[in-house]
Every structure is written in structure tokens, then in C-alpha cells.
Amino acid sequence: MSTFLLEIVTPERLVYSEQVNGIVVRGLEGDLGILPGHIPMVTPLRIAPVFVKTGSQRLPVAVNGGFVEVRKDKVVILAESAEFPQDIDVERARAARERAETRLRSQDKQDHIDHRRAEIALQKAMNRLNVTQNR
Missing domain, CATH: 2.60.15.10 (F0F1 ATP synthase delta/epsilon subunit, N-terminal)
Incomplete structure (x- = not known):
């Protein structure tokens, strides 16, 4: 191969x-x-x-x-x-996801930069958690 x-x-x-x-x-x-x-x-x-x-x-x-x-x-x-999955701290990733979700829910929609940063933080946390589900 x-x-x-x-x-x-x-x-x-x-x-x-x-x-x-x-x-x-x-x-x-x-x-x-x-x-x-x-x-x-x-x-x-x-x-x-x-x-x-x-x-x-x-x-x-x-x-x-x-x-x-x-x-x-x-x-x-x-x-x-x-x-790699074994290098990811699952609890830390969950906490990051929760922080990002809280920021997205409570944020003033006028602040586009902070909103975008929270969206990216949420995507990164979800990516880490998705990879660890396959371990």
C-alpha cells in the first residue's frame, strides 16, 4: 500500500x-x-x-x-x-464550551468582535470534545 x-x-x-x-x-x-x-x-x-x-x-x-x-x-x-485525543483535557474543554456558550447567550449583539471570538472558542472546544469521543 x-x-x-x-x-x-x-x-x-x-x-x-x-x-x-x-x-x-x-x-x-x-x-x-x-x-x-x-x-x-x-x-x-x-x-x-x-x-x-x-x-x-x-x-x-x-x-x-x-x-x-x-x-x-x-x-x-x-x-x-x-x-491528539489522549492529550486533551476533557474537563477543561467542557468548561471552555460552557464559557463560550454563556458569552454567546449574554452578549450585546453590537459587539461583533467579542461575539466572533466566543463563536471561535466554542468551535475549538467542540472540536476537542468531538475528537475525544472516539478514544
């Missing part, structure tokens, strides 16, 4: 660097499956899980925005943050 090198990089560190059989990412236009031999491209990513396929395993990674760059010999995900 063919493979390619997948690197997941955040501003802080190289999170993942392994040979994989394929990945599924969520771009702005929807889900995108990438297999060996995929055409080169760059696309922005939504706050959503990335699924990494190695052999018979399907590993979810909570990726919070960024870009995916598909090259001839490897795929690089440049992410704001990326976390």
Missing part, C-alpha cells in the same frame, strides 16, 4: 511526522480526502478533526484552523493548534 509523509506543524512545534496511507481534512468547501499521488495544492482548513489513516487505524487529531499543503512527496498541515 502506498504512503506519503504527513507533517502536522504548529507555531510551537512539530506535532506529527509519519508515513501515512491517507488523511481527511475539512477545508472551506467541505471534506477533502488526500491519498498518495494527490495533485499539489494549498487550501485553508476549518476548525475540525483531521483523520489520519495508517494501515487499519484511523487516528483523529483536533486541528484548530490553518492550512494544508499537498506536495508531490509529502503533506504539511500548518495549524494554529493540533491535539
